[in-house]
Amino acid sequence: DAGITQSPRHKVTETGTPVTLRCHQTENHRYMYWYRQDPGHGLRLIHYSYGVKDTDKGEVSDGYSVSRSKTEDFLLTLESATSSQTSVYFCAISAERGLRSSYEQYFGPGTRLTVT
Amino acid sequence: AQTVTQSQPEMSVQEAETVTLSCTYDTSESNYYLFWYKQPPSRQMILVIRQEAYKQQNATENRFSVNFQKAAKSFSLKISDSQLGDTAMYFCAFMKRNSGYSTLTFGKGTMLLVSP
Numbered sequence: 757d758a759g760i761t762q763s764p765r766h767k768v769t770e771t772g773t774p775v776t777l778r779c780h781q782t783e784n785h786r787y788m789y790w791y792r793q794d795p796g797h798g799l800r801l802i803h804y805s806y807g808v809k810d811t812d813k814g815e816v817s818d819g820y821s822v823s824r825s826k827t828e829d830f831l832l833t834l835e836s837a838t839s840s841q842t843s844v845y846f847c848a849i850s851a852e853r854g855l856r857s858s859y860e861q862y863f864g865p866g867t868r869l870t871v872t
Numbered sequence: 873a874q875t876v877t878q879s880q881p882e883m884s885v886q887e888a889e890t891v892t893l894s895c896t897y898d899t900s901e902s903n904y905y906l907f908w909y910k911q912p913p914s915r916q917m918i919l920v921i922r923q924e925a926y927k928q929q930n931a932t933e934n935r936f937s938v939n940f941q942k943a944a945k946s947f948s949l950k951i952s953d954s955q956l957g958d959t960a961m962y963f964c965a966f967m968k969r970n971s972g973y974s975t976l977t978f979g980k981g982t983m984l985l986v987s988p
Binding site for chain 2: 787789791796797798799800801804814844846848850859860861862863865866
């Protein structure tokens with residue numbers, strides 16, 4: 757258990773509304789990631805963070821923004837949700853080099869988002 | 873860019889038998905890691921096993937072992953003495969070795985059903 761929680765766990769929202777998903781970690785890890793999981797695609801990286809206020813885009817970043825104002829929280833925002841963003845969203849962390857291998861990622865429980 | 877291919881969308885095995893899940897990948901990198909993740913119906917992503925590309929010895933974790941063929945870019949997972957709790961989606965994943973953060977590229981997954 758890497759101490760990762762995600763909120764909400766389920767959400768249904770309407771097209772065009774803003775949505776923010778939260779990832780919270782309790783172990784002070786530097787690196788955090790957001791993935792989405794869709795049938796037939798596995799998991800795909802949306803954005804990642806390598807420190808407070810340090811973020812970068814992943815493979816499928818269009819339509820998403822992120823923020824990290826504290827080490828423990830990584831927020832994913834859909835500014836104007838679309839039906840194509842219906843998915844399961846996973847947060848992950850990887851540790852600092854020297855504490856636990858920084859090459860292993862540990863995942864939160866996921867958030868199922870439905871955009872109607 | 874890296875690609876990961878899992879050619880078996882579904883597999884089934886009977887309890888106590890052995891099953892092998894296939895994974896191939898394509899990369900021009902020389903330093904990388906490979907992983908197998910398990911996703912049971914609970915949706916939680918669980919790290920099963922990892923392999924460092926520079927290690928020739930195949931990784932083993934209890935009933936789970938890999939056959940890593942670097943030249944062939946193949947990374948299969950063998951599950952021995954299958955148990956009902958092994959029923960899950962299994963994802964193969966590739967990680968390029970960076971200086972700090974790490975990003976995963978996933979295959980599309982293989983659904984494994986273990987029957988009594």
